[in-house]
Amino acid sequence: MKRDPALNEAMREVREIYAEWSHRPIERNCTGIADCCRFRLVGHTPYLTKGEAFVAAKAWRAAGRKEFEMPADGSCPFLHPESGKCRIYDGRPFGCRTHFCAAAGGPAKREDVRDLIQRLEEIDARLGGNGAVSLPTAVRDALRSLR
Secondary structure, eight states: OOOOHHHHHHHHHHHHHHHHHHTSOOOOOOOSOOGGGOHHHHTOOOEEOHHHHHHHHHHHHHTTOOOOOOOTTOOOTTBOTTTOOBTTGGGOOHHHHTTOSGGGTSSOOHHHHHHHHHHHHHHHHHTTOOSOEEHHHHHHHHHHHTO
């Protein structure tokens, strides 16, 4: 893979946004049951900006994975089928971090994340993205670009 300084900087910025979110004093009640990772069950698939997709794709590769397919049960490809844990937890997308699932109290309030979303959108535009894309498509496209 050829090193792209602009892409590396964008991924660094995305990780910085994730770190900033983790330090905000917003109470969440995630119980770790991973229902939110079962997209068909909850009727919601996270959408990723291009920068998020690259961070997730790099984490997937770092975990030793090459193939990326949606499981037949409609769950997240990152969800380990036996343990129920995220295989790219540190690289998981922003939507996963803001817990759109009901078990964690529903989605974070827009005013709590607006500034971070705007920054993710700015990174997306710099990378030539056209807005957030469904997780499977976004990550597949990023993995192809990383070859």
